[in-house]
Amino acid sequence: MRTDFIEELRWRGMLHDMMPGTDEQLNKEMTAGYIGFDPTAASLHIGNLATIMLLVHLQKAGHKPIALVGGATGMIGDPSFKASERSFLDEDTLRINQEGIRKQLEQFLDFNCGENSAEMVNNYDWFKEIGFLQFLREAGKYLSVNYMMSKDSVKKRLETGISFTEFSYQLLQGYDFYHLYKHKNVRLQMGGSDQWGNITTGTEIIRRKEGDEEGYFKAYALTTPLVTKSDGSKFGKSEGGNIWLDPTRTSPFEFYQFWLNQSDEDSPRYLRVFSLKSKEEIEALEVSHAAEPHLRIMQKALAAELTMRIHSERDYQLVLKASDVLFGKATLEMLQSIAIDEFDTIFNGVPQTEIFRADWDSTSNLLDLISTVTNSEIYPSKGEARRALQQNAVSINKVKVSSPEQSLADFELLQDKFILVSKGKKNHLIKVL
Numbered sequence: 001m002r003t004d005f006i007e008e009l010r011w012r013g014m015l016h017d018m019m020p021g022t023d024e025q026l027n028k029e030m031t032a033g034y035i036g037f038d039p040t041a042a043s044l045h046i047g048n049l050a051t052i053m054l055l056v057h058l059q060k061a062g063h064k065p066i067a068l069v070g071g072a073t074g075m076i077g078d079p080s081f082k083a084s085e086r087s088f089l090d091e092d093t094l095r096i097n098q099e100g101i102r103k104q105l106e107q108f109l110d111f112n113c114g115e116n117s118a119e120m121v122n123n124y125d126w127f128k129e130i131g132f133l134q135f136l137r138e139a140g141k142y143l144s145v146n147y148m149m150s151k152d153s154v155k156k157r158l159e160t161g162i163s164f165t166e167f168s169y170q171l172l173q174g175y176d177f178y179h180l181y182k183h184k185n186v187r188l189q190m191g192g193s194d195q196w197g198n199i200t201t202g203t204e205i206i207r208r209k210e211g212d213e214e215g216y217f218k219a220y221a222l223t224t225p226l227v228t229k230s231d232g233s234k235f236g237k238s239e240g241g242n243i244w245l246d247p248t249r250t251s252p253f254e255f256y257q258f259w260l261n262q263s264d265e266d267s268p269r270y271l272r273v274f275s276l277k278s279k280e281e282i283e284a285l286e287v288s289h290a291a292e293p294h295l296r297i298m299q300k301a302l303a304a305e306l307t308m309r310i311h312s313e314r315d316y317q318l319v320l321k322a323s324d325v326l327f328g329k330a331t332l333e334m335l336q337s338i339a340i341d342e343f344d345t346i347f348n349g350v351p352q353t354e355i356f357r358a359d360w361d362s363t364s365n366l367l368d369l370i371s372t373v374t375n376s377e378i379y380p381s382k383g384e385a386r387r388a389l390q391q392n393a394v395s396i397n398k399v400k401v402s403s404p405e406q407s408l409a410d411f412e413l414l415q416d417k418f419i420l421v422s423k424g425k426k427n428h429l430i431k432v433l
């Protein structure tokens with residue numbers, strides 16, 4: 001059964017612009033729509049997630065989503081709204097990136113659900129067959145340079161400079177749309193609002209080559225707003241740079257914390273764009289949030305859903321455990337319940353020191369132990385370690401140390417290997433080798 005895709009995007013605030021007739025086309029028949037992703041890195045980041053959600057909702061509404069990996073366009077580089085010319089990625093990097101992105105895109109869509117099953121394509125597969133002369137005859141001839149220059153996406157660059165190569169990018173993307181229209185009956189191309197220029201170059205090539213029937217277009221365009229932050233800073237970045245979907249680049253813990261830290265102003269919008277919750281569910285969350293804002297109900301719901309969708313249920317459970325361990329309410333029992341193979345994930349990012357078992361065995365007093373980890377951010381010096389101990393500010397395995405003289409024998413290693421030293425919210429893990 002098909003549902004109203006456009007209406008869904010509308011209430012979610014995910015509709016920026018669309019060509020007239022797009023909704024009629026979608027209401028008329030099951031429609032194939034595509035979005036392209038260039039392999040500029042080996043992983044997608046959460047900036048890409050908003051456009052991926054367009055494909056997810058398209059499929060949920062009963063239409064056919066196609067994800068395109070830009071093996072060819074990635075060799076050129078999209079100049080849209082970019083301030084300066086970019087350098088090429090080498091072909092090995094492109095191959096690695098392309099494979100990484102393909103695998104990630106695969107996770108989001110259903111490739112086996114009958115007629116609206118998702119498909120994945122790579123534009124290198126058709127561009128590798130097309131020679132330069134053929135391309136000029138089949139694509140370039142249909143658009144005027146004047147038309148190509150009129151796009152907002154390249155306006156600035158026409159003043160500051162743009163290579164013929166980057167200027168041609170819109171023709172490549174336009175030709176993709178034409179190719180997919182011809183071979184897969186794709187009628188819709190979607191993307192972020194910065195893609196409007198490239199997408200309409202495609203609808204224009206299709207119109208010029210295929211004509212339109214009594215004012216009905218054969219191909220349509222739809223864009224989604226770029227996700228913004230109410231404080232004006234750039235969405236999707238942390239101090240360490242982009243928030244990636246790849247867990248080796250952005251750990252599930254950091255990913256979870258990213259969503260958890262969003263503001264009360266932004267969270268309602270992000271819930272609509274990134275979560276699959278219904279309107280009613282989101283509104284209910286907003287109501288409960290407003291009653292007790294300090295509980296951060298919206299942020300927690302957002303962080304939970306996304307961590308589970310991008311990573312896994314198990315990662316989410318680990319992340320929750322890690323938050324308890326690192327920021328508060330953990331108990332000794334909780335630490336003891338951490339399995340040996342979970343330590344790396346949970347303490348990822350926590351300062352760590354390794355000591356030899358012989359040193360551990362011969363260390364009888366706490367101050368000595370803590371001194372082995374001086375120079376850490378918790379105890380810059382032995383003096384400060386002593387002071388912290390005297391002030392009862394130190395916990396070992398989340399149990400308050402009662403006096404600086406307390407014997408180390410009172411504390412058991414976790415999993416026969418680890419000991420967690422904390423002061424306030426600062427943690428330090430000692431690993432006995």
Ligand SMILES: N[C@@H](Cc1ccc(O)cc1)C(=O)O
Binds near residue numbers: 078172
């Ligand atoms: N230009 C798009 C990627 C893309 C590539 C090829 C296409 O056919 C469509 C889209 C971007 O940079 O995000």
